[in-house]
Amino acid sequence: MEAKLSGKVYIQFTIDPFGNTVDIRARGSHNIFEKAGIEIIEKIKDLEPATIDGKAIALTYSLPITFKGINPGEIFEDTEESHAIQPYNEVHEAPLYEGCQGAKNKSACFQEKLNRDITDFVHRSIKNIPDHSVKIYFEIKTDLTISDLVIITSNKHTKKSYETFFDSPLKIIAPAKDGNGDNITTYYTTDLKSISREVRQR
Numbered sequence: 001m002e003a004k005l006s007g008k009v010y011i012q013f014t015i016d017p018f019g020n021t022v023d024i025r026a027r028g029s030h031n032i033f034e035k036a037g038i039e040i041i042e043k044i045k046d047l048e049p050a051t052i053d054g055k056a057i058a059l060t061y062s063l064p065i066t067f068k069g070i071n072p073g074e075i076f077e078d079t080e081e082s083h084a085i086q087p088y089n090e091v092h093e094a095p096l097y098e099g100c101q102g103a104k105n106k107s108a109c110f111q112e113k114l115n116r117d118i119t120d121f122v123h124r125s126i127k128n129i130p131d132h133s134v135k136i137y138f139e140i141k142t143d144l145t146i147s148d149l150v151i152i153t154s155n156k157h158t159k160k161s162y163e164t165f166f167d168s169p170l171k172i173i174a175p176a177k178d179g180n181g182d183n184i185t186t187y188y189t190t191d192l193k194s195i196s197r198e199v200r201q202r
Helices: 031-043 106-125 156-165
Strands: 005-015 021-028 050-052 055-057 059-070 133-140 146-153 172-174 186-193
Touching: 005 031, 021 031, 031 059, 031 146, 059 146, 106 156, 106 186, 133 156, 146 156
Parallel strands: none
Antiparallel strands: 005 021, 005 059, 050 055, 133 146, 133 186
């Protein structure tokens, strides 16, 4: 049996004035983590560019991503299967969030309730929240844990509150399923704009 790996990678990338992610670079304890980190950032689209005096500018970000219990032979071989993880709203059956059991559109309910929980938590954590945007990405495993969390925000002060929210288990009560009814890993990405009640899904 191939040994599982755990480690950290530091990703540096630039968000250009048009919201595109460019110049992605990785430095980690293993090239597997570097490759995986780059793939995660490439999945995150339509980011909000930084601004100065109302004008969009290019800005370089640096962030760590921690991987735990990765099986390199199954996940990171250079095959189409390594790219097979689908977003939560494109799988046969979306992961189930607490309170969405009777919802007709479970993926929409998942998004609405999770984003509300995030914004409510940050509002309680920070007084006088500054105007900002945040992009969040994470994978939802079949055991209901989350991994590969990425939080990109234009305001460093608020980032800690988002990270603290994800320190506790999310209210996910069932994993995503494929067309055969088997549990599968999926990923979630969302764009919270200016921490208002306006939520824009990409």
